[in-house]
Amino acid sequence: MTERATRRHPEPRLASSPAACYLCRGGRLRLRFPARGEGTPEGAAAYNCTSFGHRSHPPIWECRDCGMLFQWPMRSAQELLSAYQDVEDPLYVAEKENRYHTFRKVVEALGPARGRTLLDVGAYCGYFLDVAREAGFRPEGLELSRWAAGHARSLGFTVHGVPLAELAARGAQYDVVTLWDVVEHFADPRAELEAVFRLVRPGGHVYLSTIDASSLVARLLGGRWPWLMDMHLFYFGRATLATLLEDVGFRVTDARTYTHIISADYLLRKVGASFTPAAPVLEWVRRAVPSAWAIPFNLGDNMLMAAARPS
Numbered sequence: 001m002t003e004r005a006t007r008r009h010p011e012p013r014l015a016s017s018p019a020a021c022y023l024c025r026g027g028r029l030r031l032r033f034p035a036r037g038e039g040t041p042e043g044a045a046a047y048n049c050t051s052f053g054h055r056s057h058p059p060i061w062e063c064r065d066c067g068m069l070f071q072w073p074m075r076s077a078q079e080l081l082s083a084y085q086d087v088e089d090p091l092y093v094a095e096k097e098n099r100y101h102t103f104r105k106v107v108e109a110l111g112p113a114r115g116r117t118l119l120d121v122g123a124y125c126g127y128f129l130d131v132a133r134e135a136g137f138r139p140e141g142l143e144l145s146r147w148a149a150g151h152a153r154s155l156g157f158t159v160h161g162v163p164l165a166e167l168a169a170r171g172a173q174y175d176v177v178t179l180w181d182v183v184e185h186f187a188d189p190r191a192e193l194e195a196v197f198r199l200v201r202p203g204g205h206v207y208l209s210t211i212d213a214s215s216l217v218a219r220l221l222g223g224r225w226p227w228l229m230d231m232h233l234f235y236f237g238r239a240t241l242a243t244l245l246e247d248v249g250f251r252v253t254d255a256r257t258y259t260h261i262i263s264a265d266y267l268l269r270k271v272g273a274s275f276t277p278a279a280p281v282l283e284w285v286r287r288a289v290p291s292a293w294a295i296p297f298n299l300g301d302n303m304l305m306a307a308a309r310p311s
């Protein structure tokens with residue numbers, strides 16, 4: 001069967017296990033978390049930034065050699081691209097204040113701005129661009145969702161609506177490239193980070209955040225870790241993300257936990273979606289507490305990694 005035919009007509013029996021680890025190409029793989037939930041949701045809704053599609057995912061495999069965790073079978077890059085272009089997510093706009101709180105904390109990790117140029121990949125509605133501009137950077141965005149890019153442009157930013165490789169091919173370069181909660185959504189993170197490498201000027205820096213599958217919380221919760229979900233295609237840990245960054249040419253300079261600041265209302269709805277038996281009680285709590293309460297949320301299972309492109 002040709003590769004194209006396999007993609008067009010997924011045959012679970014034929015594609016029952018991946019041939020090799022995505023990261024180290026080793027062949028010692030095991031099914032870590034079997035598929036569960038209602039199956040793969042269709043269309044753009046599954047990829048919303050605030051998606052509540054917890055407890056539903058395709059099979060997730062683990063490499064016994066390097067520890068990489070990834071979905072398999074994988075969706076086609078084309079399918080993902082068109083889904084991302086169609087994403088609309090009004091709840092994200094409702095959480096605007098908390099996103100700003102989170103980003104104002106995160107921007108400090110980038111050091112003094114000194115007028116440096118910055119590309120925020122997956123810029124979404126432009127909130128980080130706004131915070132970066134306020135801090136003294138000269139930021140631009142890359143965002144595939146037409147809806148979100150429209151928001152970001154309305155704040156006065158240049159937002160590229162093209163894939164990373166296309167922007168890199170134009171010869172664009174930045175002092176800093178940021179990817180906040182983006183790398184786990186790529187169909188081919190290695191190819192995307194290779195493009196990121198070309199987009200960082202020699203001596204410049206990349207900063208990424210993602211869920212940390214090597215964290216204590218993730219390991220303790222196992223299959224109940226709430227970030228095992230359809231829209232997360234790759235589950236990095238500190239070691240595997242560092243390996244991939246170094247593979248494409250970066251030198252890792254820092255790794256730390258990443259703190260999200262969210263409203264009580266959003267947190268309770270997330271928890272309700274993750275642990276369904278508790279949902280009725282949480283719904284009652286949700287009505288009782290001020291929804292605007294801002295809570296720093298850090299279970300140690302989100303990480304921020306920094307790396308430099310050698311000059």
Ligand SMILES: [Zn+2]
Pocket residue numbers: 021022023024025026063064065066067068
């Ligand atoms: Zn591996």
